[in-house]
Amino acid sequence: MSIANPALPADQAPAKTELDGIYKKIFMRLIPFLMMLWILAWLDRVNIGFVKLTMLDDLKWSEAIYGLGAGIFFLGYFFFEVPSNLLLQKIGAKKTIMRITIGWGLTSIAMMFVKTAGMFYFLRFLLGVFEAGFYPGIILYLTFWFPNDRRAKAFGMFMSASAFAGVIGGPLAGAIMTNLNGVNGWAGWQWVFLIEGVPSVLAGIATYFYLTDKPDQAHWLTERERSLVHADLERDAASLGRREHSLLASLKDGKIWLMIMIYFCIVAANSSLTFYGPTLVKEVGFTSPMAVGWIMAAAYLCGAAGMIFNGFHSDKHQESRYHCGLAAALGSASLLAVALLLKTSPLLTLVMLALAIVGTMSAIPVFWQMPNRFLSGAAAAGGVALINSVANLAGFGAPWMLGVIKTSTGQLTTGLYVVAAFEICATILILMFVPAFKKSSPVARTTPQETRIPPQKWTTTHD
Template identity: 70%
Template sequence: MTTAIEIPQAASNAPSALDAAYRRITWRIIPFIFVLWVLAWIDRVNVGFVKLTMLDELRWSDAIYGLGAGIFFLGYFFFEVPSNLLLQKIGARKTIMRITIGWGLVCVATMFVKTPEMFYFLRFLMGVFEAGFYPGIILYLTYWYPSERRAKAFGMFMSASAVAGVIGGPLAGTIMNNMHGLNGWSGWQWVFLIEGIPSIIAGIVTWFYLTDRPEQARWLTAEQRRLVVDDLARDGKSLGHREESLLSALKDPRMWVMILVYFCIIAANSSLTFFGPSVVKEVGFSNPATVGWIMAASYLCGAVGMVYNGFRSDRQQESRLHCGIAAALGAAGLAATAFLIHVNPLLALVAQTVAIVGTMSAIPVFWQLPGRFLAGTAAAGGVALINSIANLAGFGAPWMLGLIKTSTGQLSPGLFVVAGIEVCALLLILVFVPRFVRKAAA
């Protein structure tokens, strides 16, 4: 009788101790990388807000802006895979520190741009420095969370991009309104300066705060470290065989399906990021601070959507449809925005919010899919490769929208095209991504 009672009791206590260990990991890691991603996103997309006055002062066209906004992703393309492979080799702490300080310095330098060529160069350099951060954090979280807990972790981390929209818009608008002319600088110059300095400081803090692996985490007890390491090993076995060679992974059709799916999602996400404020301006709101607050409300909804979709995906142990349906919602919102922009301003802004919620909610759940068949070096390089190639959409989509806006005077045609691209994400998932069945693990 005693043995029969003690065995179930130990089994029931094990999940509680393991849950406690993951709660400690979450409270230690997620808030910090969340703040880093907020800073990265603000420094990446503040050009979307300074555009409201910067273009007029420098006498640039929307096509120049669209190319400069998008060329950021070329830096991503060329340097993302090397950066992620370096992270796996030397650790997250050194890699993230270098990345964060680098993009902060480039952001500050952007305040001095005078020519399109200088703008293009600094945007490319921003992409070079930031290239390894996003895929690096995705890889980093796989070191700390098993697959059934990752969508929540991804969602909490990635919702920082939405929160950055909540903070960044009003902040940029307030700076441009209140600091224009101070020290002889324009408001948009102050935006780059004020928003770049915190990233430099955060990069220095990273060196002292971040821990590379669970087995090195002295802020966990020895028992918690053992439980987490064992749980991660158990998870690896339950996923079955996964490719660990990057070269072999490149021959796997699933890798290229992942690239196409994410390409479609990023085309929409980058379009909303860099031209969302332009949509708000086109429906009749010209004050930078007002534009910022409207975008903040939309991104707050996006943050809620990302976290909720991640929690729901983990709870139901399903990623495929959670990603595809969210992308379809984003496409519907984009199409509705394009249709309503000159019909009903209020409904157009609601539609753009729906587009932001759907598109952003698809992203954290998407990153569950590559981990089903990639591990080790293939995971490090594969995640970076998917992100780098797919982010070429972040180069092409804003450039396309800028060209269409310059040639037609309207955003609607370009938004319809982007909506069509995003709905392809759902179609690709339904046709080419099979349902995942987890194998039993001892």
């Protein structure tokens, strides 16, 4: 039930420091919990990259089977992401996220019983179905709580959880596979699916009791705080102009398809690093699951730092084009270096792999600042999900391509060249076709007699 938000008298208008304190309170209430959920989602999604180190031999599968199974997850994403995000807009975040989280946890647990390639494909697809809507749903959810000039920090911290999951996931999977292999007659990789799936089910139940759908329902904010946030978000929406349009209009909108192409290129790189990063570490000579886990943990720790810094810096300077485009360029150049050095310099290969993770992951949170400048409300629910679902087809294609190339040639070099080319295309598209938006002043939005910023038009004018 919503709590009333009475209009705030002009003489009670907030100082910027008061709003800063309120948004810090919201940040601390929501972001750590959402990060925990994203860590669990990421672990259940990508643990396949670690268990493949022994799972393929146990089940006598080829790299092509693995690549298709890893990528087919994103087909489930593609078909169910838009409906899931529209459902979140209709029934609320906590019910939607509870369903998603419990579903992916149970599916992850079921993965421990995989025996055939067909069952592997089905469960990976089902995992994508359940996770569909979570990531873009949280992007949408955070727009209910933070104005545009505060979102990059919130997005960056939330999305950095995927990097922290890499920090945790590698050593955790390595320890489980090393110490529990053979216990109860199960292989180490089976224990990974069980141990990493159960917490998601429990977290899904907790979600229903912890999350609040919108600020006007937040019992943990005072009446004045709810009113201030409500008024600030209303002013923020007004300053950006009218941006509502239907999902059908999104399908016809060239801006949406430009965003899809950009994000497709970034996802191609990110999914390749996610599902084949451990394999690359193994190829330079580290065969122990524990060693691979710790090396990937160090790389993802660097990625987490890059994501957080880039998000904070983007918020500070109210700029997203260069923050996204140059981060993608770093990722592309580093992937190219990995391909060139893979067989000649193990140490430099690992350094370049870490930089590829830093660049690619740092581009993601600031990317979402761009579509959020011209989407809101129901249009955001459908538009964000459309961008994410279509672009994530790269998450299906890239791992499959790498698996086929690895099976046919015995190496990943050619595939890495292709992925690096995709990522540099993201930089080119951003810098050539995405306009520079005018900076909005947070102070102007918080004064009683604010100056309205004209609606921002999509032009080809650049910084």
